[in-house]
Amino acid sequence: xxxxxxxxxxxxxxxxxxxxxxxxxxxxxxxxxxxxxxxxxxxxxxxxxxxxxxxxxxxxxxxxxxxxxxxxxxxxxxxxxxxxxxxxxxxxxxxxxxxxxxxxxxxxxxxxxxxxxxxxxxxxxxxxxxxxxxxxxxxxxxxxxxxxxxxxxxxxxxxxxxxxxxxxxxxxxxxxxxxxxxxxxxxxxxxxxxxxxxxxxxxxxxxxxxxxxxxxxxxxxxxxxxxxxxxxxxxxxxxxxxxxxxxxxxxxxxxxxxxxxxxxxxxxxxxxxxxxxxxxxxxxxxxxxxxxxxxxxxxxxxxxxxxxxxxxxxxxxxxxxxxxxxxxx
Amino acid sequence: xxxxxxxxxxxxxxxxxxxxxxxxxxxxxxxxxxxxxxxxxxxxxxxxxxxxxxxxxxxxxxxxxxxxxxxxxxxxxxxxxxxxxxxxxxxxxxxxxxxxxxxxxxxxxxxxxxxxxxxxxxxxxxxxxxxxxxxxxxxxxxxxxxxxxxxxxxxxxxxxxxxxxxxxxxxxxxxxxxxxxxxxxxxxxxxxxxxxxxxxxxxxxxxxxxxxxxxxxxxxxxxxxxxxxxxxxxxxxxxxxxxxxxxxxxxxxxxxxxxxxxxxxxxxxxxxxxxxxxxxxxxxxxxxxxxxxxxxxxxxxxxxxxxxxxxxxxxxxxxxxxxxxxxxx
Numbered sequence: 001x002x003x004x005x006x007x008x009x010x011x012x013x014x015x016x017x018x019x020x021x022x023x024x025x026x027x028x029x030x031x032x033x034x035x036x037x038x039x040x041x042x043x044x045x046x047x048x049x050x051x052x053x054x055x056x057x058x059x060x061x062x063x064x065x066x067x068x069x070x071x072x073x074x075x076x077x078x079x080x081x082x083x084x085x086x087x088x089x090x091x092x093x094x095x096x097x098x099x100x101x102x103x104x105x106x107x108x109x110x111x112x113x114x115x116x117x118x119x120x121x122x123x124x125x126x127x128x129x130x131x132x133x134x135x136x137x138x139x140x141x142x143x144x145x146x147x148x149x150x151x152x153x154x155x156x157x158x159x160x161x162x163x164x165x166x167x168x169x170x171x172x173x174x175x176x177x178x179x180x181x182x183x184x185x186x187x188x189x190x191x192x193x194x195x196x197x198x199x200x201x202x203x204x205x206x207x208x209x210x211x212x213x214x215x216x217x218x219x220x221x222x223x224x225x226x227x228x229x230x231x232x233x234x235x236x237x238x239x240x241x242x243x244x245x246x247x248x249x250x251x252x253x254x255x256x257x258x259x260x261x262x263x264x265x266x267x268x269x270x271x272x273x274x275x276x277x278x279x280x281x282x283x284x285x286x287x288x289x290x291x292x293x294x295x296x297x298x299x300x301x302x303x304x305x306x307x308x309x310x311x312x313x314x315x316x317x318x319x320x321x322x323x324x325x326x327x328x329x
Numbered sequence: 330x331x332x333x334x335x336x337x338x339x340x341x342x343x344x345x346x347x348x349x350x351x352x353x354x355x356x357x358x359x360x361x362x363x364x365x366x367x368x369x370x371x372x373x374x375x376x377x378x379x380x381x382x383x384x385x386x387x388x389x390x391x392x393x394x395x396x397x398x399x400x401x402x403x404x405x406x407x408x409x410x411x412x413x414x415x416x417x418x419x420x421x422x423x424x425x426x427x428x429x430x431x432x433x434x435x436x437x438x439x440x441x442x443x444x445x446x447x448x449x450x451x452x453x454x455x456x457x458x459x460x461x462x463x464x465x466x467x468x469x470x471x472x473x474x475x476x477x478x479x480x481x482x483x484x485x486x487x488x489x490x491x492x493x494x495x496x497x498x499x500x501x502x503x504x505x506x507x508x509x510x511x512x513x514x515x516x517x518x519x520x521x522x523x524x525x526x527x528x529x530x531x532x533x534x535x536x537x538x539x540x541x542x543x544x545x546x547x548x549x550x551x552x553x554x555x556x557x558x559x560x561x562x563x564x565x566x567x568x569x570x571x572x573x574x575x576x577x578x579x580x581x582x583x584x585x586x587x588x589x590x591x592x593x594x595x596x597x598x599x600x601x602x603x604x605x606x607x608x609x610x611x612x613x614x615x616x617x618x619x620x621x622x623x624x625x626x627x628x629x630x631x632x633x634x635x636x637x638x639x640x641x642x643x644x645x646x647x648x649x650x651x652x653x654x655x656x657x658x
Contacts, residue, residue, distance in 0.1 A: 025624030184630070187620065189518060189542040195622035203626030210628040211620060213518040214544040215576025219635035222578065247544025249551065250579050257582055291516065291540060293524035295354030297532030299539040301513070306548035 004158040004201055007048060007056045008126070010034075013119055014067055016060035018048045021159060025200040033057075036065045036081045043088040043095070049193075050160020051234065052267065055094030056129050058085045059102050059122040066115045074114040078106050093235075094269065098125050126162050132267045133163030135319040140170025140230070140265055143315075143322070146179040148227045151217060151255075153186040154245035155197040156232025156265065167232040167265040168198070170317065175207050183209045184226065186217055188245060190290040190302065214247050218254040229255050230317075233266040240310025240327030241278030246303050252312040261314040268318055271329045278307035333487040333530055336377060336385045337455070339363075342448055343396055345389035347377045350488060354529040362386075365394045365410045372417035372424070378522075379489020380563070381462075381596065384423030385455050387414045388431050392451040395444045403443040407435045422564075423598065427454050455491050461596045461648045462492030469499025469559070469594055469646040475508040477556045480546060480584075482515045483574035484526040485561025485594065496561040496594040497527070499646065504536050512538045513555065515546055517574060519619040519631065543576050547583040558584050559646075562595035569639025569656030570607025575632050581641040590643040597647055600658045607636035 010017040015034035022045065023029045031047065033039045039061030042048050048057045065081050066074060086099045102121045109117040144150065156167035164172045171181050183202050188194035195211045202209040212220060220226055229251060235243045242248075242264050255262040275281055288300035316323040323329075339346040344363035351374065352358045360376065362368045368390030371377050377386045394410050395403060415428045431450045438446040473479065485496035493501045500510050512531050517523035524540045531538040541549060549555055558580060564572045571577075571593050584591040604610055617629035645652040652658075 025622070185627075186544075187518065187622070189516065189544055192622045195620060195627075196624070199627035200624045203624055208628070209626075210630050211623045212630045213575060213620065214542070215515075215518055215579060216630065216632055216635070218579030218582055219575070219632065220630070222635075246542060246548070250544060250547030250583055253547055253582055253586055254579055291524060291542065293354070293516065293521045294540045295525070295529045295532055297538075298514075298524075298528035299537070301539050301541045301545065301549070303545055303548065306545070306551075 001204060001206065003164065004204065005162070006050070006159045007053050007060065007162045009060060013064070015064050016057055018042060018057060019159065020047045021049055021197060022047050025196050033061055034064050034068055036061070036084055039065065040084055040088040043085070050155065051094040052129050052161040052166070053159070054089060055098035056126050056162045058088070058095045059098040059125045061085060062099060062102055063115070063118040063122040066118050075111060078103065078114060078118065097269070101125065129161055130163035132319045133161050133165055133169050136166055136265060136267065136317060137164055137169030137173035139319065139321050140263070140317040141173040141177065143228065143263060143317070144170055144174040144179065144181055149182045149184065149225060151184045151186070151220065151226045151229045151251065152198060153194060153231050153248050153251055154188045155193040157198055157201050159197045159201050160232070166267060167230045168202070170230065170265065171207065172205065175205070181207060183207060184220060185209055185211050186214045186247060186251070187211055188247065189214055217251050221254045221258045221260050226260050229260060229262045230265055233264050233270050234305055235275060235281055236264070236266060236271045236316070236329065237275040237277045237281065238273060238329045239277045240313060240316070240325070240329065241281070242308045242310070242313060243278070243281045243283070243305045244308065246306050249306040249308045252308045256312050262312060263315055263317055264313050265317040268320055273329070278309060281307055330533060330535065332493065333533065334491070335379070335488045336382050336389065336491045338389060338452070342393070344393050345386055347371060347386060348488065349376045350378055350526060351376050354525050362390055363393050363397055365390070365413055368394065369413055369417040372414070379484065380423040381458050381490040381495070382488070383418060384427035385458050385491045387417070387424045388427040388451040388454045390414060391428060391431055392444070392447040395447050404440060407432065407443060407447070426598070430454065458490055459492035462490050462494055462498050464648040465495055465594060465596065465646060466493055466498030466502035468648065468650050469592070470502040470506065472557065472592060472646070472651070473499055473503040473508065473510055478511045478513065478554060480513045480515070480549065480555045480558045480580065481527060482523060482560050482577050482580055483517045484522040486527055486530050488526045488530050489561070495596060496559045497531070499559065499594065500536065501534065504534070510536060512536060513549060514538055514540050515543045515576060515580070516540055517576065518543055546580050550583045550587045550589050555589050558589060558591045559594055562593050562599050563634055564604060564610055565593070565595060565600045565645070565658060566604040566606045566610065567602060567658045568606045569642060569645070569654070569658065570610070571637045571639070571642060572607070572610045572612070572634045573637065575635050578635040578637045581637045585641050591641060592644055592646055593642050594646040597649055602658070607638060610636055
């Protein structure tokens with residue numbers, strides 16, 4: 001099968017082509033976004049998701065929207081469009097970073113070059129993301145022996161990036177090398193990224209994958225059926241404490257109890273020098289509409305992330321290699 | 330509010346009245362079952378669920394079906410009906426036990442007394458179940474101080490019994506005594522008994538309840554927001570190892586890590602003298618239709634239960650009192 005491209009240029013560079021992740025796994029639909037409205041809507045409604053993928057989609061989308069402007073005053077357009085795309089989703093750090101990088105080049109460019117410069121920087125961001133994924137995969141593949149059974153949580157795969165993913169990149173590289181790898185994917189309530197996305201992209205790539213309810217991870221780890229855990233990260237503090245999708249912490253505790261190595265896999269950009277430890281990471285709380293079975297008289301607590309303390313993490317895998325404790329990032 | 334009665338006699342004793350738990354929490358529907366078909370269907374389709382409630386419903390249903398027979402040869406009917414109800418759900422031990430108890434009395438009774446004897450024994454089973462719940466509640470209420478925040482998993486409440494429940498009985502008794510208790514209920518994938526049933530019955534009783542995704546339990550325990558955990562049990566080995574709804578083990582590991590007391594609450598009938606330890610408890614595996622988001626190319630592993638080792642259990646609460654380690658049941 002052709003490698004998955006969750007975010008890329010449409011032919012002619014006049015639109016960003018994304019896989020609509022709201023439709024997966026039942027339908028595979030690609031969409032071309034060429035206006036600022038389309039780009040913002042796709043990001044806000046999670047048609048494109050995953051911090052790296054959002055950053056790339058924002059940059060390509062901004063460049064595509066500028067290319068489509070015919071005769072309009074491009075410099076003013078760029079500022080307006082950038083502000084709108086930057087705000088399409090407030091929490092992902094990669095999005096404002098990517099937009100700011102395109103805009104720095106746009107602001108330094110002469111009027112006639114704005115569209116060309118935006119496209120050029122956006123393409124750089126796209127290609128760097130692909131290269132970052134590949135380096136992470138090469139760095140982590142050595143941790144996955146032939147026959148390994150890997151547990152993962154949420155989706156930090158190709159669908160979350162422009163390349164082969166972060167947490168799943170080592171799996172793809174090991175499988176390319178002929179190793180037989182089997183993956184167990186937590187469903188990942190409430191939005192089911194594990195069942196819908198991780199299972200879909202691995203099955204598509206011919207890698208055996210089994211979906212389990214989140215609550216089955218502890219007994220599966222206890223039964224000896226898992227050789228290692230690979231998870232992504234949303235933010236990593238300088239002491240190694242790691243925020244990731246809610247449920248990661250429970251998996252880490254169970255892995256520790258059963259002596260199963262627990263690896264956090266993330267690009268350098270996820271390591272946050274401004275956050276000394278996990279207590280300082282704010283946790284987004286999401287709405288009750290994501291838990292539709294709850295009766296009216298009951299409350300809901302629906303945190304999007306939890307923090308896994310560094311002591312439960314066997315090592316970090318990044319585009320700069322594998323990092324063992326003590327952690328000082 | 331009136332106490333909840335998940336299973337009881339309909340007026341006139343000619344039917345068993347159940348709350349249809351398939352419709353909760355969106356609709357409160359009671360159904361009267363007076364034929365063997367209705368009783369078997371209600372048990373098989375989980376309209377009535379929870380091991381104690383199923384046993385009571387089976388016994389009352391058998392007696393009601395016999396009472397409705399007019400002039401038929403009752404002794405042969407009784408044998409046929411008993412065999413069918415006994416098989417309506419294969420795994421709950423309370424169901425065959427309750428049916429066997431009714432039938433032992435039926436077999437010893439003269440022809441003219443069969444219907445009356447069946448009703449009488451069924452009523453005994455109903456009243457014993459209510460009394461058992463009450464005794465568990467009284468035994469466990471002392472463990473729940475005023476202001477306590479309790480985490481529970483699945484539904485071992487009034488909806489699972491004819492009385493005030495098992496794991497939730499101490500909460501009801503403590504609340505009756507004027508203590509303010511707050512409950513956090515794991516959603517309990519895949520069938521959502523926590524969100525649908527535990528939250529509904531507690532909210533109805535005026536006890537504050539908050540639903541969380543199963544995967545949020547570990548970080549909630551880590552945050553200091555929980556004072557104790559109460560869970561039910563499906564089978565308890567003589568060494569204290571306990572089978573309960575999938576996810577219980579992960580909660581127990583996290584509770585241990587954070588020093589939160591973890592209590593298993595169950596009637597004497599759940600302690601199985603024939604099972605020396607947890608490895609000997611067979612774990613039912615359920616179908617992929619319970620995990621509807623999974624794409625075709627992926628497999629599913631959907632165990633119904635897990636086993637929590639005795640070392641993680643602070644104490645057992647039963648109708649015979651509170652039992653601390655070392656356990657020898």
